[in-house]
Amino acid sequence: MKQSAYIPIDPDFFDLFKKEIEKDSVKVFYFDIEQYPQLEEVEGKATGIVDRKQSGQFMVFDNGAEVRLDRIVVYNGKPGPAYDEYDAYALAPLTCKAGYDDDDC
Secondary structure (H helix, E strand, O other), X not given: OOOOOOOOOOOHHHHHHHHHHOOOOEEEEEEOOOOOOOEEEEEEOXXXXXXXXXXXXXXXXXXXXEEEHHHEEEXXXXXXXXXXXXXXXXXXXXXXXXXXXXXXX
């Protein structure tokens, strides 16, 4: 699957992420950008946020992992930028549409 384009996040998340980076450990659940909508998890010491002009902004961990900020669903138990997307995806089977046309409701 082709990697989706980076979607700019709410600037408030940068302040929230910086607070989490100051902690000894950050646990992040995120959408895998290669195998969407698969969820992945990383935990460890986050060392910063880097801006890769071509592909977006990433939270970097001391173990070498990098997580694109707009794909973060939850970080240390708090909703991230992609939480609404996750919630909508998870609840889709509960709607009357569930993949069908509007006429089928």
